Amino acid sequence: QAQLVESGGGLVQAGGSLRLSCTGSRTILGIYVMGWYRQDPGKQRELVATITTGGVTTYADSVKGRFTISGGTAEDTVYLQMNSLKPEDTAVYYCNARSLYGLRGEALRYPRDYWGQGTQVTVSS
Numbered sequence: 001q002a003q004l005v006e007s008g009g010g011l012v013q014a015g016g017s018l019r020l021s022c023t024g025s026r027t028i029l030g031i032y033v034m035g036w037y038r039q040d041p042g043k044q045r046e047l048v049a050t051i052t053t054g055g056v057t058t059y060a061d062s063v064k065g066r067f068t069i070s071g072g073t074a075e076d077t078v079y080l081q082m083n084s085l086k087p088e089d090t091a092v093y094y095c096n097a098r099s100l101y102g103l104r105g106e107a108l109r110y111p112r113d114y115w116g117q118g119t120q121v122t123v124s125s
Contacts, residue, residue, distance in 0.1 A: 003028050003103070004095045009119030017083045018121060022095030024076030028114055029101040034078040036069065038091035038121075045094065051078060063089075073097075085123045092118040 008020040020036065035050030035058075049059045049069035057069050066085075071078035078095065095116035100108050 003114050004097055004116035006093065006095045006116040006119040009093060009121045011122045011124065012085055014085060014087055014123055014125050016085050016123070017081070018085065019082070020080040020093055020095075020119060020121075022071075022078045022080075022116055024097060026076055027103060028076070028097055028099050029105055030099045031073040031076065031097045032100070033098045034071070034073055034076075035096045036078070036080045036093055037096055038089075038093045039118075040091045048093070049080060050096075082121070085121075087123045087125045089121060090123050091121060093121050094118045 003025050004022055006020060006022045008018060010018060012018055033050050033052045036048040037045045038048050039045040047060055048063055049067055051057050051069045051072060053073045066083050068081040097114045098111050100111055102108055
């Protein structure tokens with residue numbers, strides 16, 4: 001069973017917008033931060049934006065002013081509104097949830113990252 005499910009990717013022209021959604025299956029306890037990462041083939045996965053339980057958001061410099069993360073850990077749902085998209089935003093976008101609990105509800109010594117399956121975003125020039 002997938003713990004995180006993303007949707008909303010697709011093909012868009014430069015300057016356009018897309019909205020990604022990520023919904024948790026409620027099987028992950030104690031999520032304290034959720035976010036979006038992206039990865040191009042041959043490159044490392046990079047942070048795009050995160051939101052904490054307290055609503056504090058962080059953004060990669062490359063997306064500040066263009067992307068907005070919303071939702072929250074209380075709802076196990078997070079969104080990424082992407083405006084003014086550029087070809088360099090093309091990547092597979094992954095939803096992430098970080099927790100101090102395992103899937104059996106066991107407390108962990110270190111945080112664990114949970115990932116969705118990824119959704120492709122392609123921006124044409």
